[in-house]
Amino acid sequence: MKTIGIIAEFNPFHNGHKYLIDKCKKDLHADRVIVVMSGDYVQRGAPAIIDKFTRTICALNHGADLVLELPIYYSLGSAEYFAKGAISILSGLGCVDYLCFGSEFPDVEKLYEIADIIQEEPALYKEVLSASVKEGESFPAARAKALDAQLKESSKNYNSSEYEKLLSAPNTILAIEYLRALKKKNQFIKPYVIQRVGRPFHSEELGSIPSAAGIRARLLSGIGDRVKLNAPFILDGVMPTSAIESISGYEGRFMQNNDYSSLLTYKLLLERNEGYTKYLDVTRDISNRIQSNLEYNDGFSSFCNHLKTKNLVHTRISRCLMHILLNITEENMKAYKDDEYTAYARVLGLRGESSDLIKAINENGSIPVLSRLKDADKLLTPLQKKLLDETLIASQIYNNISGNGIGSEYSLKQIVL
Known part of the structure; x- marks a missing residue:
C-alpha cells in the first residue's frame, strides 16, 4: 500500500487543493492520502475561517483518506515550527512513503540547496544574516540577503533574480522548511513537489484555481447569512460543489482576527x-x-x-x-522542541474504507493514534496530553466565538464518511 502525506490548512478547501491531491495520487499511483491539517488556527496568526471539522469533511470528500489535527503550537507557529511539527506527526505514523506539496518553484535540487544552507549556516551566511538583522532588516529579508551572498559564492549556475523570486514565494518558503524537517527527522519519507498553479498566494482575485486568500476576502466582504445564501453564485467554479455546500450550510460565523x-x-x-x-x-x-x-x-x-x-x-x-x-509560551514550546516536536495522531476524520490506515499506523508507528478524546489519559504521555489540552482550549474559545454549535469536543463522534 503506497501512502502519501500532505500538510495543509484548507482555509477553506478549494479547487487548488483538490488538484494537489488528485495529481499526486495519479503521479505516484498512491493508494492512500493522509492529511495533517491545521486545526482552528492557521500559520498567518489568525483563526481559520470555518472550523476544522467542516474542513475535514471537505478534504475527505475530495481524496483524503485520513485527516489528522496539527496541534496549536505548530499550526500557529512560524514556517519552521509548522513544518517540523507536521513532519514529526507524519514521520511517527510509520507508513508514509511521500510528502507531497506544491511550490512556485518545483526544482527540488534548488530547494534542497537552500535548505542545506539554512540548516548548516556557513560562515558567510551567518555573517550577512547577523549584519542585516542589526541594520534593521526583517528576518525574512535578512535571510534572503544572506542566502543571496552565500549562493553567489557556492552555486555554479546562480541566477540572482530567479532566486529572489523563489525566496519571496510563500509556498516555496514552506517547501524549504519541509525539506529541512525531512532531512533531520526522517530519511524514509521522500519529497514530491508539483508546480503550484492558479492565483498568487495572497491574491484576492478569483479564478478556476484561486488562492484561499481570495475566497476568504469574498466570504468576509458581506453579511454572513447573505454571503452563505449567495455562496453557490459567489464561489461557483472556484470550489468543489460539496465544499460550496459546506459554506452555504455553515452554522457559525466566518472567523477573522x-x-x-x-x-x-x-x-x-x-x-x-x-x-x-x-x-x-x-x-x-x-x-x-x-x-x-x-x-x-x-x-x-x-x-x-x-x-x-x-x-x-x-x-x-x-x-x-x-x-x-x-x-x-516560549517555555512550553521549548519542552515540545526538546521532545523532538511532541507528536500524536489525533484523528479528525477518515473514510470508512480506509480504516486499514489506522491498523497500519498502530502496527508500524511510533506515536499514539487518538481516535477518541476520552482515551487521551490512557494513550498519551504527560507532554502529549499537555499539548492536546492547550489545543482543545484554543478550539473551545474559537467555537464559543464562532457560534458553530460545537460544545465539548469530548462529546463529538468521530467523522467517518
Whole structure:
C-alpha cells in the first residue's frame, strides 16, 4: 500500500487543493492520502475561517483518506515550527512513503540547496544574516540577503533574480522548511513537489484555481447569512460543489482576527505591567512596542497595522498577539522542541474504507493514534496530553466565538464518511 502525506490548512478547501491531491495520487499511483491539517488556527496568526471539522469533511470528500489535527503550537507557529511539527506527526505514523506539496518553484535540487544552507549556516551566511538583522532588516529579508551572498559564492549556475523570486514565494518558503524537517527527522519519507498553479498566494482575485486568500476576502466582504445564501453564485467554479455546500450550510460565523479584539484587549491590559516576553516569538522589543502603544489598540487588525515596522511584518505581529491571547509560551514550546516536536495522531476524520490506515499506523508507528478524546489519559504521555489540552482550549474559545454549535469536543463522534 503506497501512502502519501500532505500538510495543509484548507482555509477553506478549494479547487487548488483538490488538484494537489488528485495529481499526486495519479503521479505516484498512491493508494492512500493522509492529511495533517491545521486545526482552528492557521500559520498567518489568525483563526481559520470555518472550523476544522467542516474542513475535514471537505478534504475527505475530495481524496483524503485520513485527516489528522496539527496541534496549536505548530499550526500557529512560524514556517519552521509548522513544518517540523507536521513532519514529526507524519514521520511517527510509520507508513508514509511521500510528502507531497506544491511550490512556485518545483526544482527540488534548488530547494534542497537552500535548505542545506539554512540548516548548516556557513560562515558567510551567518555573517550577512547577523549584519542585516542589526541594520534593521526583517528576518525574512535578512535571510534572503544572506542566502543571496552565500549562493553567489557556492552555486555554479546562480541566477540572482530567479532566486529572489523563489525566496519571496510563500509556498516555496514552506517547501524549504519541509525539506529541512525531512532531512533531520526522517530519511524514509521522500519529497514530491508539483508546480503550484492558479492565483498568487495572497491574491484576492478569483479564478478556476484561486488562492484561499481570495475566497476568504469574498466570504468576509458581506453579511454572513447573505454571503452563505449567495455562496453557490459567489464561489461557483472556484470550489468543489460539496465544499460550496459546506459554506452555504455553515452554522457559525466566518472567523477573522477582529472577532478576538475584546479578548485581546483584556489580556494585554491584564499583563501590561509585567510585559509579554514569556510568550512564543515575543521579543523584548516587541513586548515594549506593544506596551507603549496600548492606547492605539482599537481592534486586532488595526493594532497589527499600527505596530508593524520595516523589520516587523504584519504576520509576525499577528502571530505574537495570538500567542499572547491563547497563552502559547516560549517555555512550553521549548519542552515540545526538546521532545523532538511532541507528536500524536489525533484523528479528525477518515473514510470508512480506509480504516486499514489506522491498523497500519498502530502496527508500524511510533506515536499514539487518538481516535477518541476520552482515551487521551490512557494513550498519551504527560507532554502529549499537555499539548492536546492547550489545543482543545484554543478550539473551545474559537467555537464559543464562532457560534458553530460545537460544545465539548469530548462529546463529538468521530467523522467517518
